[in-house]
Amino acid sequence: MDKVAVIGAGHVGLVTASTFAEKGKTVICVDNDHGKIAQIKTGKLPFYEPGLDELVKRHFEKNLYFTTSIAEAVKKSEFIFICVGTPPKKNGEADLSSVERVGRAIGEHLDGYKIVVEKSTVPVETGKWLRKTIAVRSGKTIFDVACNPEFLREGSAVHDALFPDRIVLGLTSEKARKKFEHFYKDFDCPKVFCDLQTAELIKHASNAFLSMKISFINMISLLCDQVGADVEKVAEGMGLDPRIGHAFLQAGIGFGGFCFPKDLQAFTHMAAKAGVRFELLKEVMRINNKMKEVFLEKLKKKIWILKDKTIAVWGLSFKPNTDDMRFAPSVDIIKDLVKHGACVRAFDPQAHHEAKKVLPQSVVFCRSPLDAAEGTEALLLLTEWECFKRANLKKVKQKMNPPYILGDGRNLFDPEKARKLGFDYFCMGRA
Numbered sequence: 001m002d003k004v005a006v007i008g009a010g011h012v013g014l015v016t017a018s019t020f021a022e023k024g025k026t027v028i029c030v031d032n033d034h035g036k037i038a039q040i041k042t043g044k045l046p047f048y049e050p051g052l053d054e055l056v057k058r059h060f061e062k063n064l065y066f067t068t069s070i071a072e073a074v075k076k077s078e079f080i081f082i083c084v085g086t087p088p089k090k091n092g093e094a095d096l097s098s099v100e101r102v103g104r105a106i107g108e109h110l111d112g113y114k115i116v117v118e119k120s121t122v123p124v125e126t127g128k129w130l131r132k133t134i135a136v137r138s139g140k141t142i143f144d145v146a147c148n149p150e151f152l153r154e155g156s157a158v159h160d161a162l163f164p165d166r167i168v169l170g171l172t173s174e175k176a177r178k179k180f181e182h183f184y185k186d187f188d189c190p191k192v193f194c195d196l197q198t199a200e201l202i203k204h205a206s207n208a209f210l211s212m213k214i215s216f217i218n219m220i221s222l223l224c225d226q227v228g229a230d231v232e233k234v235a236e237g238m239g240l241d242p243r244i245g246h247a248f249l250q251a252g253i254g255f256g257g258f259c260f261p262k263d264l265q266a267f268t269h270m271a272a273k274a275g276v277r278f279e280l281l282k283e284v285m286r287i288n289n290k291m292k293e294v295f296l297e298k299l300k301k302k303i304w305i306l307k308d309k310t311i312a313v314w315g316l317s318f319k320p321n322t323d324d325m326r327f328a329p330s331v332d333i334i335k336d337l338v339k340h341g342a343c344v345r346a347f348d349p350q351a352h353h354e355a356k357k358v359l360p361q362s363v364v365f366c367r368s369p370l371d372a373a374e375g376t377e378a379l380l381l382l383t384e385w386e387c388f389k390r391a392n393l394k395k396v397k398q399k400m401n402p403p404y405i406l407g408d409g410r411n412l413f414d415p416e417k418a419r420k421l422g423f424d425y426f427c428m429g430r431a
């Protein structure tokens with residue numbers, strides 16, 4: 001049975017560890033945060049991810065173990081997956097200090113052949129540095145470094161990790177290739193074998209391309225607003241071309257989360273360091289930031305003065321099925337509303353706990369979507385959770401006060417239906 005260490009019990013690490021356990025591997029997951037490991041051991045996960053707690057429960061202390069000792073994990077494993085954070089520095093560059101720290105610790109405890117695998121998103125050449133760091137600390141060269149980037153999406157991470165659409169493996173030896181062919185033999189998807197730098201680039205290029213698709217359709221939505229076209233239909237018509245595809249053509253208030261904004265910055269920075277000016281990616285980010293402003297402008301055109309107005313916000317997390325608030329568009333939008341003197345009543349099915357840490361104190365967190373709408377003049381839909389799609393808008397309107405503004409930041413509702421119900425409705429790129 002493959003023996004695996006997963007270093008880092010964050011979103012990527014915990015999902016990686018528990019899905020490997022589900023695939024029959026013996027997994028030991030390490031984190032230097034004692035509180036986090038203690039919490040996981042009591043059965044309470046540090047974040048919400050559908051299906052993850054069942055997986056952890058099923059394998060806990062059968063073939064999935066948790067520890068704070070990196071020495072123990074390294075000694076007991078042949079594959080060591082590094083899943084620690086690579087947050088942005090002030091200048092946008094990825095902060096790789098955790099990766100280096102882990103590399104040193106692995107080097108200190110290396111006691112035989114192991115494969116050290118980068119799973120976190122890292123800039124090109126991290127693998128080379130990692131190899132050097134481990135070799136210097138261990139005084140040995142009998143190990144391999146590999147890059148096996150993750151492509152999982154928050155909210156569907158368990159499914160994405162169990163049924164990936166591809167597995168990318170950047171390798172430096174034939175031995176490592178044979179080991180990985182065996183390791184991933186039960187995963188029925190294309191496998192791309194390449195060198196380290198290529199694998200590192202595939203991950204960054206994929207995220208950059210997807211963000212570009214979103215910003216592209218968002219620019220089209222601005223154009224639709226001006227010429228009276230419908231961005232949803234434009235996306236439908238474009239997406240039917242198999243070279244374009246339907247995915248990631250959903251216009252709205254832009255992307256958030258800890259991956260796209262951070263990776264775009266890190267990628268632009270890395271390209272510049274390599275002497276390549278990737279201005280296209282800067283524009284992708286600029287457009288993304290602009291979408292929130294456009295949405296707020298649309299609201300201000302309808303409501304005029306924000307001061308002392310009560311406004312409902314439906315959806316706070318950066319996307320549905322997660323409680324993750326990092327770079328969520330709702331944060332900037334709500335801060336702007338509060339700055340202009342509005343009172344915000346918010347509801348999100350999962351994110352209240354995380355949202356309280358980053359939103360202004362004056363925000364009122366409500367028990368239900370209907371409760372949030374109570375006594376408000378405008379309702380803003382910022383995250384397209386399924387429960388909002390199914391909401392009875394007639395009842396919602398009864399809770400609200402005139403002029404019944406409904407701002408749909410994700411084009412979730414039917415404009416005609418909303419207007420028929422008497423809402424002063426606006427959305428992104430649809431008349």
Ligand code: UGA
Nearest residue numbers: 150151152153154214248249250254255256257259318319
């Ligand atoms: C993204 C990638 O999709 C994953 O493949 C990758 O592994 C991950 O980053 C990572 O690097 O770790 P994630 O950030 O979890 O995953 O979520 P996405 O589903 O990609 O959504 C990102 C943002 O784009 C969300 O704010 C979403 O609302 C927005 N989005 C997405 C749109 O505005 N329009 C779309 O058409 C699609």
